[in-house]
Amino acid sequence: xxxxxxxxxxxxxxxxxxxxxxxxxxxxxxxxxxxxxxxxxxxxxxxxxxxxxxxxxxxxxxxxxxxxxxxxxxxxxxxxxxxxxxxxxxxxxxxxxxxxxxxxxxxxxxxxxxxxxxxxxxxxxxxxxxxxxxxxxxxxxxxxxxxxxxxxxxxxxxxxxxxxxxxxxxxxxxxxxxxxxxxxxxxxxxxxxxxxxxxxxxxxxxxxxxxxxxxxxxxxxxxxxxxxxxxxxxxxxxxxxxxxxxxxxxxxxxxxxxxxxxxxxxxxxxxxxxxxxxxxxxxxxxxxxxxxxxxxxxxxxxxxxxxxxxxxxxxxxxxxxxxxxxxxxxxxxxxxxxxxxxxxxxxxxxxxxxxxxxxxxxxxxxxxxxxxxxxxxxxxxxxxxxxxxxxxx
Numbered sequence: 001x002x003x004x005x006x007x008x009x010x011x012x013x014x015x016x017x018x019x020x021x022x023x024x025x026x027x028x029x030x031x032x033x034x035x036x037x038x039x040x041x042x043x044x045x046x047x048x049x050x051x052x053x054x055x056x057x058x059x060x061x062x063x064x065x066x067x068x069x070x071x072x073x074x075x076x077x078x079x080x081x082x083x084x085x086x087x088x089x090x091x092x093x094x095x096x097x098x099x100x101x102x103x104x105x106x107x108x109x110x111x112x113x114x115x116x117x118x119x120x121x122x123x124x125x126x127x128x129x130x131x132x133x134x135x136x137x138x139x140x141x142x143x144x145x146x147x148x149x150x151x152x153x154x155x156x157x158x159x160x161x162x163x164x165x166x167x168x169x170x171x172x173x174x175x176x177x178x179x180x181x182x183x184x185x186x187x188x189x190x191x192x193x194x195x196x197x198x199x200x201x202x203x204x205x206x207x208x209x210x211x212x213x214x215x216x217x218x219x220x221x222x223x224x225x226x227x228x229x230x231x232x233x234x235x236x237x238x239x240x241x242x243x244x245x246x247x248x249x250x251x252x253x254x255x256x257x258x259x260x261x262x263x264x265x266x267x268x269x270x271x272x273x274x275x276x277x278x279x280x281x282x283x284x285x286x287x288x289x290x291x292x293x294x295x296x297x298x299x300x301x302x303x304x305x306x307x308x309x310x311x312x313x314x315x316x317x318x319x320x321x322x323x324x325x326x327x328x329x330x331x332x333x334x335x336x337x338x339x340x341x342x343x344x345x346x347x348x349x350x351x352x353x354x355x356x357x358x359x360x361x362x363x364x365x366x367x368x369x370x371x372x373x374x375x376x377x378x379x380x381x382x383x384x385x386x387x388x389x390x391x392x393x
Contacts, residue, residue: 017192020050020236021199028058030189031126031162040147040163042132042185045193046225048235050200051166055128063379064162065125069113071135071143117161118152125158129165133178140184147187195225200236205301208308208343210243212278220273228267242266246278250309255279290325298339298370307343319348327355334362338370346381349374 018026023043030036043051052068059066117127132143142152147165150157157163165188167180197217204214217224217239226234242265249258258278263271288303297303310319323344326337333356341349361367 017194019196019199020054020193021196021202023191023193024054024057026191027054027164028061031058031164032062037162038150038159040165040188042188042190043164043166043193044169044190045166046195046235047168048233048237049193049195049225050203050236051193052128052130053203053236053240055126055164055166059126059128060380061376062124063376065116065123066128067114067117067125068128068130070130071139072131117157118155120156120158122160123158124160126162126164127157129163131167132165133167133180135178137178140178140181144184147184195236197221197224200224200239204239204243208243208304209240210246210278211301211305212246212274212281213239213243215277215281216270216274220270223270228270232265232267234266234270238266242274246274247309247312249278250282251313290322290329293322293336293340294326294329295334295336297336298366299336304339304343307340311344316345316348319344320351323348323352324355327352330356331359332362333359333367333371335364335366335370338367338374342370342374342377346378349378 027041027043030039030041043054045051056066056068058064114127116123117125129143132140135143146152146157147163150163201214201217203209223234224236224239228234242262245261245265252258255275259272259275261271262275262278265271266274288306293300293303297307307319323340326340330337337352337356341352344352361371
């Protein structure tokens with residue numbers, strides 16, 4: 001007897017698991033489309049797989065405000081607290097000139113943790129709720145209203161803000177997690193992610209992950225996600241941190257210090273192997289001049305690594321000399337100069353742009369894309385400076 005249609009569908013059902021590279025354009029489509037941007041999205045994947053990196057990159061690319069909240073250990077009073085107002089409070093407010101004819105009572109005050117997402121000022125933002133399944137049951141009750149109603153008591157979210165969340169799988173033995181209630185979970189659009197070397201390598205090349213890390217992972221693909229000891233678990237987030245450590249070694253004099261740091265961070269065997277790769281690359285590294293970079297920089301990863309090492313080491317005057325010399329010698333602004341401006345500190349980029357402000361952009365899609373990235377970076381930096389000034393004030 002043939003199975004019914006329903007039975008065949010059930011038999012054929014299986015979870016669809018996405019790579020990090022494949023999921024990013026999907027998430028960006030959902031968050032930027034008016035019809036779907038208020039649908040909360042939940043990413044499920046092992047710790048360190050790159051869930052946070054996805055949301056940060058989307059927010060930065062679209063010049064959105066961004067709030068990242070990790071709920072492990074947070075209590076409801078970290079999100080909102082009741083405020084009781086008495087007749088005495090009313091009296092003193094009126095004495096100070098704040099006329100308020102309402103009766104005293106209890107109101108809910110939102111804490112700074114998520115307050116910006118509830119300000120109706122026309123801003124657009126992304127509220128990233130992480131480690132949701134490590135929250136206390138009391139905190140989960142607060143999150144239930146936030147996800148279901150886009151509100152907390154009488155406070156409603158800014159309609160231009162999006163919500164995305166992330167959790168570790170229920171089966172993850174490395175962390176204590178709670179199984180999410182079905183009524184809560186069904187309110188999310190859920191995507192499951194998996195560690196994916198190809199995606200990480202592509203992301204690493206675009207984001208200047210140190211070439212020693214990329215070479216090591218190419219030779220040892222199983223090391224992308226691997227338990228070394230009870231205390232050392234390799235994962236994409238660890239490799240990103242390791243990349244930053246390697247960049248700090250560009251001018252290191254004591255090789256033993258470098259190898260010891262890597263052994264402590266990655267385990268003895270992995271640390272030694274990575275140090276040997278790094279040392280070989282460093283020994284062959286050359287210094288680049290303006291002549292080398294003109295017409296080549298955007299396509300030459302080694303030149304980009306060299307510029308990043310100068311930036312990380314604080315060699316501003318050297319970068320300024322390269323950039324201003326370059327800017328003074330060109331007749332139009334191409335993708336290579338724009339990429340250089342994107343990779344150097346903002347102050348250096350502004351010096352270069354002042355010199356070329358009257359020149360035209362080269363007419364190509366690649367140039368326009370690099371120009372857009374640079375503009376977004378400068379706007380993002382300006383917004384961060386404004387936020388810092390507000391916090392000081």
